[in-house]
Amino acid sequence: MKSRFFDKPLQFKIIIICAITNVIIFVVNIFLILGINSMSNDMEAAYLDNRQLNELTTALSDVQDSMTEYLSSKTSESLENYYKSAQRYQDLTDTLNDKITDQSYDRMERNIKFMSKTYLDEVAQTVEAKRGRNVEKYRTYYENATELCDDIEEYITNLNLELFVVNSEKYTALSKAFKKFEAAGVLVMTLIMVGNVIMVASLVNAMTMPLKNLASSADEVSKGNFDTEIPDTPYDDEVGVVTRAFNKMVVSIKQYIEQLKESMEKERLLQEKELMMTAHLKEAQLKYLQAQINPHFLFNTLNAGAQLAMMEGADKTYEYVQTVADFFRYNVKNNKNDVTVREEVDLVDNYIQILNVRFSGDIGYEKQIDKRLLDIKMPSMILQPIVENAVNHGIREMGDKGKISLKVFRDGEDVCISVADNGKGIAKEEIDRILDGSYEPREQQYDNNGIGLGNVIARLRLYAGRDDVVEIHSQGENMGCEFIVRIPRQKKEANDVQSDDRG
Incomplete structure (x- = not known):
């Protein structure tokens, strides 16, 4: 009994x-x-x-x-x-x-x-x-x-x-x-x-005596003594099952350690080869970057052209060249830094102005800006790729009927920036793929800066520390599209504190 x-x-x-x-x-x-x-x-x-x-x-x-x-x-x-x-x-x-x-x-x-x-x-x-x-x-x-x-x-x-x-x-x-x-x-x-x-x-x-014996043997195993054994318990409860399995486990651990040593040696050799390949790749990338045109040379050249246009009385040409110079300077200078909403809006203004010169003023552009929010910090190169996407894939083929609307407003603790167009619109399936990162863009049909929406969404989520920073709304085909970016307002305070610490 x-x-x-x-x-x-x-x-x-x-x-x-x-x-x-x-x-x-x-x-x-x-x-x-x-x-x-x-x-x-x-x-x-x-x-x-x-x-x-x-x-x-x-x-x-x-x-x-x-x-x-x-x-x-x-x-x-x-x-x-x-x-x-x-x-x-x-x-x-x-x-x-x-x-x-x-x-x-x-x-x-x-x-x-x-x-x-x-x-x-x-x-x-x-x-x-x-x-x-x-x-x-x-x-x-x-x-x-x-x-x-x-x-x-x-x-x-x-x-x-x-x-x-x-x-x-x-x-x-x-x-x-x-x-x-x-x-x-x-x-x-x-x-x-x-x-x-x-x-x-x-x-x-x-009930606990077998557990004590098992704990003592487990302590010996933890010290590296895999030759230890414990007496078998006469009971068939959980402790008896664990006790009988312990001896089998010790034997298996011995065999696994030998296999692990062999596997680690193979992995070390593979890592050495991978490090060598990475070093060669970085060396090639460095040489590629060194071979590129010095951006300062490009800015100086554009500024010289702008001064020449001013001396010749070509005011519109001067303004256009100056706008192009500001646009490229922003792209190079702020590629990895936080900027203000004001700087991002100014970049969009310059971009629209450049496009309107290229396409004879076909793009309609309107803004509704809450000026109290212009000094809020946000990642750089966010709004221009979104506007570029709206132009290239939304209103490029609409001629002078295409319109871009930019709004900056507050929603609770977030600063919202809306970029809307009246173009082709986006299907619901494509919106889902863009937001989950599985969207693969088609072969480039138009010139762009190389920064896609996937890159923009990924950087925004990293910056805000959450996923609900981007919303895409479209009512269907030829119903336009709205892209809403949410920037947490407390980021401004955190950045200000960091600036004070650096000062």
């Missing part, structure tokens, strides 16, 4: 042990509580007779007082009070014992009951004589009633004292019995708790 119990799962054994100990404690507590309640009720009832006699005395005084008040005032309210107090006193006297016994307090209680009946009759006759204006009768009745009231009060007082002595003896005996019961209860609970502790400790020790 014992072996069969220890073969059960650990959870089952723990639940059974806890259930048995709790049931034992619960049953003992029930018996103790029932005994305490019984003795408490007996102690509470010890002075019940005295409380009833006190109530009877109070009711008797109320009858006498209400009768006296009516005789002196003769009001309907005082008469009503008399009837109520008389009825209450009558109800209390009806509960008194009228049996004939040898006990003195039983005889006194019987006398009080009959005297009370006579008293109520005298009081009633007093009130009736007063109502009938019979002065002589109501005085006689009143004196008789008063004398009876004094006698009843004296009887009640004597009975109360006699019952108090008897009840005090009962209460003392009950109190002593209660203390003995309380001591016995504490002793029983102590024995039960000690017995439970011994039983639980024995069972838990039997």
Whole structure:
């Protein structure tokens, strides 16, 4: 039976042990509580007779007082009070014992009951004589009633004292019995708790001994000693399964370590080859960058052309060349830095101006800017690629009917920048692919700066630290498209603090 119990799962054994100990404690507590309640009720009832006699005395005084008040005032309210107090006193006297016994307090209680009946009759006759204006009768009745009231009060007082002595003896005996019961209860609970502790400790020790052996062997294995073994447990619970699996695991670990050493050696050789390939690639990229045109040479050349146009009086040419120079300078200077919303909006203005020179002013352009938000920080090269995408894939083929709308506004704790067009629109499937990064653009049909929407969305999410920074809305084909960028306003405060630290 014992072996069969220890073969059960650990959870089952723990639940059974806890259930048995709790049931034992619960049953003992029930018996103790029932005994305490019984003795408490007996102690509470010890002075019940005295409380009833006190109530009877109070009711008797109320009858006498209400009768006296009516005789002196003769009001309907005082008469009503008399009837109520008389009825209450009558109800209390009806509960008194009228049996004939040898006990003195039983005889006194019987006398009080009959005297009370006579008293109520005298009081009633007093009130009736007063109502009938019979002065002589109501005085006689009143004196008789008063004398009876004094006698009843004296009887009640004597009975109360006699019952108090008897009840005090009962209460003392009950109190002593209660203390003995309380001591016995504490002793029983102590024995039960000690017995439970011994039983639980024995069972838990039997269950945890295999675990201790397993822990000791596992500690040896953690120190690198894979030759350790532990005695097999005779039980088929979880600990027995784990113990038997431990020896198999140790053997497997030995084999795995040997295989791992061989694998690590192969991986080291592969990493060396990969590092060599990476070094060659970086060297090639460096040579490619060194071979590119110096951007300062390009800016100086454009500025020289702008000055030449100004000297020749070609104001529009001067303005165009200056705009192109500003556009390229921004692209090179701010490619990796944070900028303000104002700088990004200025770049879009320059880009639209360049396109309108190229395409004879075909693109309509309007702005709604909340100027209070222009100094908020944001990543560079965000808005121009979005506008470029709207022009190339939305309104390029619409001629002078194409329009671009740029809005900067606040939405809660975000600064929102909206770029909208009235062009071809985007299908819902393509919007989903753009947002999840799976969109692959077609072969380039138009010239652009090489920064795609995927790059823009990825940098915005890294900058804001969340995914909901871009929204794309399109009602369908030829219904236009709106691209909304969300920039957290607190980024401005963080950047300001960093600037102060650098200063």
